[in-house]
Amino acid sequence: MNFSDSIPQSNGIVNYSPNGNLIAISKNFDVKIFDTDGLRPLQNFSFVDIVSQIVWSPDSSLLLVVISKRNLVYVRNVYDPEWTCKIDEGIAGLLSAMWTSDSRYILTVSEFKVRMTVWDLKLVHG
Numbered sequence: 001m002n003f004s005d006s007i008p009q010s011n012g013i014v015n016y017s018p019n020g021n022l023i024a025i026s027k028n029f030d031v032k033i034f035d036t037d038g039l040r041p042l043q044n045f046s047f048v049d050i051v052s053q054i055v056w057s058p059d060s061s062l063l064l065v066v067i068s069k070r071n072l073v074y075v076r077n078v079y080d081p082e083w084t085c086k087i088d089e090g091i092a093g094l095l096s097a098m099w100t101s102d103s104r105y106i107l108t109v110s111e112f113k114v115r116m117t118v119w120d121l122k123l124v125h126g
Contacts (some may be wrong), residue, residue, distance in 0.1 A: 007032075007039070007102060017060035022078065024063055026051040031065055033078055043074050057103035062121075064106060073097045073108060075121065087119055089116050 021104065022042070028050055033043040036100050045065070051120035053066035065074040071094040075085035087097075093111030106119040 003126055005039075007034070009022070013051075013054055015054050015056060015058045018058055019060040021054075022060060024054045024056065026054055026065075031063065031076075033063070043078055045074075045081075047074060048072070051096065052095075053119055055097070055099060057099050060105040062103060064097060064099060068094060073106065085119075085121060089117075100105075 002084050007025055009025045009027050011026070015024045016036070017023070021036055023036050025032050025034065028045060029047050031045045031051055032041060032055055033040055040122070047065060047067055049067045051065055052068040055064040055108050057064070061078055063076050065076065067074070070090070071089040073087040073089070073094065078085040087106065087108060089108055089110060092115055095109045095113065097106060097108045099105070104121045106121065108117045108119065109115070
């Protein structure tokens with residue numbers, strides 16, 4: 001039986017992509033993306049604060065990264081590391097963020113559930 005080297009993570013934030021080909025592992029300010037076939041590193045994304053949640057888009061090409069402490073959501077493209085999106089909920093706070101089924105819209109819910117916003121990535125991405 002063969003085992004891979006251990007990969008450090010924090011807070012148990014490890015998430016497989018829906019197609020099973022990739023795995024995202026968070027450690028403090030960083031999220032590393034690995035190919036599940038041999039755990040070959042593909043991407044390393046750094047953020048402004050400790051990552052509290054990572055969620056794959058249904059098509060497995062985008063990664064939603066929540067930084068609750070700062071009310072921020074980042075979206076990164078696994079196959080185009082230059083592409084990025086930042087959603088700042090500011091004073092309204094951030095309770096949760098989630099993908100829609102087509103992988104091109106994000107729903108954010110503010111603290112106390114007083115506001116839900118739909119973010120269109122098609123307009124941003126072009």
